[in-house]
Amino acid sequence: MNKLLLNRNQTQRLGFALLTVMAAITVLPIILVVFYVISQGGAAISWEFLSGFPRDGMRQGGILPALVGTLALTVGTAIFSVPLGVAAAVYLAEYAPENGLTRLIRIAIINLAGIPSVVYGLFGLGLFVLFLKFGTSILSASLTLSIMTLPVIISTAEEALRAVPQAFRTVSISLGATRWQTIRRIVLPEALPGILTGIILGLERAAGETAPILFTGAAFFLPRLPNSPFDATMALPYHLFVISTQVPEMPFQIQYGTALVLIVFVLGMNLIATIIRSQARARRQW
């Protein structure tokens, strides 16, 4: 009677086709961006570009100080945010009772993740640069980036911890282990891939952000490498912003070359996360 309607098989095929197209649409821009940046900036990449200092008002030369600066900021952010974030996640997932306070903490974390990054920048300026007198420095910028990164690390790590089967904990306790032994020997190792993924995703965002470091640690131009945490530093995203908007007659190639390095840096971290995850999945024992 309803010949016009599709049968189940056809519906299914149509559904798959639609989903495939939509997936392609979401991936397309990413591929386009990467290819465009490579095509425009690929030619700029050379050893001199990576290992040299900017010259001629940044129109010539390399990006070494910015590259090193971003590396330093990423490491600095990791130093503060990883131990704190993981500890907070362990507390929330394993120890905290379900009460008003922990609900409040969770809401705060979720909201923290939604705050625009420039607000973190202003906060960092007020707290770290001015009040604590760390100055415009790698330290201040790393701390600011850490605050921005913490919610990501905490919530992904908490999720990873909660995904570890409850039965492991019960069995471990029944064998005379303490709660902490259970966490250290079973829960944390099991959750590690998920935790690492969260860490890398958080740090990746930190590495690519401009606004939080703008007032707290980024230097417009610094013809040397930073030599202490109290130094200001150049950083890739801010450098890219500067040479794209603030420098007249800037060669196109250098802009795109810088963008390419930044993308490779961030995607490289992503790749590491993916490798860790897939290796852990292969080793998974339950």
Added chain:
Amino acid sequence: MTEKIQIEHLTLQYADGAESLRDISLNVRENAITVLFGPAGGGKSSLLRCLNRLNDLADVKTVSGKILLDGENILDPQTDVIALRRKVGMVFARPVVLPFSIYGNLTYGLEVMGEKRKLRLDEAVERSLRQAALWDEVKERLDDPAIALSGGQQQRLCLARALALEPEVILLDEPTSGLDPISTGKVEASLQELKKNYTILLAPHSVQQAARVADYAAFFLQGELVEFGEGKTLFTTPRQKRTEDYVTGRFG
């Protein structure tokens, strides 16, 4: 035979419900299998979890009464629960192997108590596997992931893991509920052997199993201990009507 555990007027209430155990008094003999049986929700698991204080992890509102293990009240807040759990081992309904090797599963309990000597660990592994009738099947592959074992082997590994700590009491909560008859038979045979040296409490997964293995049996109905006695008499000539109805399959 002596009484290993004396339960006196034990009452337990979870935070969200009525009393799951009501005024239970029961003596558990050494070197015997005491079976706790009855329909779902009777409180068998709750009672077992009291005996190693695993209920500390649950949302318990009140516990009252006493549980004397070798004369010491383990419900006392001063009790060293870690030491208690080494003395009172537990095997759960679903075999839960930890994400380690077979060897790692067996040594886990010893390692968390600080045992590092390889010789002692090796000894415990072999002894406990032999006790659980698993040694011959796994001795060649102790370093394989434990998850690779069959369900029946995993459950015997769980039994061996509890035995590795040289406990005095073993609690088994429906340890064969997911196993085939052959594996079930192996577990039951191990228990018969083990009771020579241990005090065993078992929540069986069927009345048939209860009748097969019980030296002593306790019939639980909705938190109440209806009848307790020697297995032989309780299953053939129960004193209580409710017990009789249950063991003859008239309800439950």
